[in-house]
Amino acid sequence: MTVTPMRRDETALPDSGRAARLSIRANKHQGPTAGLAPGYVQGNLAILAERLAGDFLRFCQLNPKSCPLIGTSAPGDPRVSELGDDLDIRTDLPRYRVWRNGEIIAEPEDIRDFWRDDLVSFVIGCSFSFEEALIAHGIELRHIACGCNVPMYRTSIATRAAGPFHGPMVVSMRPMTPANAIRAVQITTRFPAVHGAPVHIGMPELIGIKDIMKPDYGDAVEVRADELPVFWACGVTPQSVIATVKPDFCITHYPGSMLVTDRRNSEFAIM
Amino acid sequence: MTVTPMRRDETALPDSGRAARLSIRANKHQGPTAGLAPGYVQGNLAILAERLAGDFLRFCQLNPKSCPLIGTSAPGDPRVSELGDDLDIRTDLPRYRVWRNGEIIAEPEDIRDFWRDDLVSFVIGCSFSFEEALIAHGIELRHIACGCNVPMYRTSIATRAAGPFHGPMVVSMRPMTPANAIRAVQITTRFPAVHGAPVHIGMPELIGIKDIMKPDYGDAVEVRADELPVFWACGVTPQSVIATVKPDFCITHYPGSMLVTDRRNSEFAIM
Numbered sequence: 248m249t250v251t252p253m254r255r256d257e258t259a260l261p262d263s264g265r266a267a268r269l270s271i272r273a274n275k276h277q278g279p280t281a282g283l284a285p286g287y288v289q290g291n292l293a294i295l296a297e298r299l300a301g302d303f304l305r306f307c308q309l310n311p312k313s314c315p316l317i318g319t320s321a322p323g324d325p326r327v328s329e330l331g332d333d334l335d336i337r338t339d340l341p342r343y344r345v346w347r348n349g350e351i352i353a354e355p356e357d358i359r360d361f362w363r364d365d366l367v368s369f370v371i372g373c374s375f376s377f378e379e380a381l382i383a384h385g386i387e388l389r390h391i392a393c394g395c396n397v398p399m400y401r402t403s404i405a406t407r408a409a410g411p412f413h414g415p416m417v418v419s420m421r422p423m424t425p426a427n428a429i430r431a432v433q434i435t436t437r438f439p440a441v442h443g444a445p446v447h448i449g450m451p452e453l454i455g456i457k458d459i460m461k462p463d464y465g466d467a468v469e470v471r472a473d474e475l476p477v478f479w480a481c482g483v484t485p486q487s488v489i490a491t492v493k494p495d496f497c498i499t500h501y502p503g504s505m506l507v508t509d510r511r512n513s514e515f516a517i518m
Numbered sequence: 519m520t521v522t523p524m525r526r527d528e529t530a531l532p533d534s535g536r537a538a539r540l541s542i543r544a545n546k547h548q549g550p551t552a553g554l555a556p557g558y559v560q561g562n563l564a565i566l567a568e569r570l571a572g573d574f575l576r577f578c579q580l581n582p583k584s585c586p587l588i589g590t591s592a593p594g595d596p597r598v599s600e601l602g603d604d605l606d607i608r609t610d611l612p613r614y615r616v617w618r619n620g621e622i623i624a625e626p627e628d629i630r631d632f633w634r635d636d637l638v639s640f641v642i643g644c645s646f647s648f649e650e651a652l653i654a655h656g657i658e659l660r661h662i663a664c665g666c667n668v669p670m671y672r673t674s675i676a677t678r679a680a681g682p683f684h685g686p687m688v689v690s691m692r693p694m695t696p697a698n699a700i701r702a703v704q705i706t707t708r709f710p711a712v713h714g715a716p717v718h719i720g721m722p723e724l725i726g727i728k729d730i731m732k733p734d735y736g737d738a739v740e741v742r743a744d745e746l747p748v749f750w751a752c753g754v755t756p757q758s759v760i761a762t763v764k765p766d767f768c769i770t771h772y773p774g775s776m777l778v779t780d781r782r783n784s785e786f787a788i789m
Binding site: 428444 | 696697699700703704707715716717718719720721724744746789
């Protein structure tokens with residue numbers, strides 16, 4: 248009788264942040280990071296020249312709901328050790344966008360060829376963390392049920408400016424029954440480091456949204472007659488603001504291809 | 519030179535729960551208890567015969583949002599010591615209502631003449647506690663600004679029945695901007711023992727309220743174009759349910775004349 252030793256299914260998705268990064272770094276995993284390493288924090292990435300980094304840092308600190316900073320690097324240093332000991336920001340995301348003067352010039356799978364000694368990395372919390380908590384509490388998220396992107400809108404809510412960085416807050420919207428909206432406020436309040444509580448409920452026109460079925464980013468989803476649209480500050484805000492500034496050089500993650508970290512979502516729960 | 523010793527202003531309102539009760543017991547304070555002993559928990563009162571007490575207790579436990587029980591007595595015992603060492607439920611409220619078969623038969627200032635050995639007291643948390651927290655956070659309450667009673671509505675939300683006790687949840691409504699509504703969910707979530715988080719936001723028709731300007735109890739208040747109606751489970755629910763049952767005998771507080779306790783609102787905050 249031959250005994251086959253138990254072994255891990257090679258095709259299984261990485262189940263830790265580190266495993267996900269190693270898989271991405273080795274080009275074994277490509278494409279969106281949604282669903283990778285459940286329970287681990289994923290982040291938006293913005294890389295700017297040191298010259299702009301001070302203002303951008305201040306912008307994040309002035310606008311913590313839309314720009315919850317969870318990690319930064321020293322200038323020229325590709326490590327962000329608070330998010331993972333071995334983390335290399337140049338190789339550990341599946342895909343990047345490289346910008347010059349507000350135009351995309353490349354969408355590479357690693358950015359070692361673009362790296363410079365004056366680059367500073369900013370990692371900003373993402374809604375995946377609080378969505379995981381909402382789902383764990385049995386709240387259905389329409390865009391996930393529909394298999395599409397969450398709808399996002401530029402609003403009339405101004406961010407607080409810092410240096411050249413200014414512009415409207417971008418929000419994501421999830422339709423919910425009033426009871427679920429109340430529960431969602433409670434659940435997401437626990438996660439201030441990843442956007443936290445909603446910024447608005449109901450009445451989209453009050454925050455400058457003219458047509459809820461025409462999002463500025465992502466996909467439209469149905470808001471049913473017994474539902475309220477619930478709005479959260481969105482990590483697309485800093486990208487939208489950077490796009491306005493048109494820095495001569497910057498790098499961001501490719502949409503949906505986030506940085507997977509070693510931090511657990513539960514670490515970010517304040518209670 | 520004559521030195522006048524510092525002394526407390528005899529006309530000042532009682533500033534502790536005990537001082538308020540002593541003042542009421544001595545008939546020095548009559549009328550509504552709103553504003554007495556700021557920071558101290560006030561409660562709704564229901565007194566039932568022991569025969570019904572078990573079912574009513576279970577009703578409260580099944581419906582904690584509308585019937586948050588903060589104190590009970592042993593049968594025939596006028597004390598509710600968890601709410602105040604010296605508390606005598608027969609004398610310590612400014613006014614009572616005595617009911618026979620669902621009809622009010624008296625509205626006395628004390629109930630010693632009506633007391634029986636089989637009576638059980640139930641003290642139920644009241645919205646004064648969370649309103650104090652909302653006001654402390656700078657949220658204006660329309661009914662207070664207008665000097666009227668909070669509007670209350672019978673809803674299509676059923677309570678969970680226990681024995682003869684059943685009926686619709688009664689809710690109170692406070693209009694708020696969406697940002698204040700979100701903040702109010704956060705603030706009142708801290709106070710589960712005094713109704714806690716709202717039960718509904720927006721869209722009154724979804725909970726069976728046909729006309730927001732026609733409350734079933736209290737007074738109508740304006741809901742402005744940039745506001746959502748925010749609904750909390752209300753301590754009038756148990757009174758409304760008892761009225762339906764028409765017990766052969768019961769005693770409640772007179773509207774607005776609550777029991778002032780020695781417990782502080784802050785004790786009831788869960789975080």
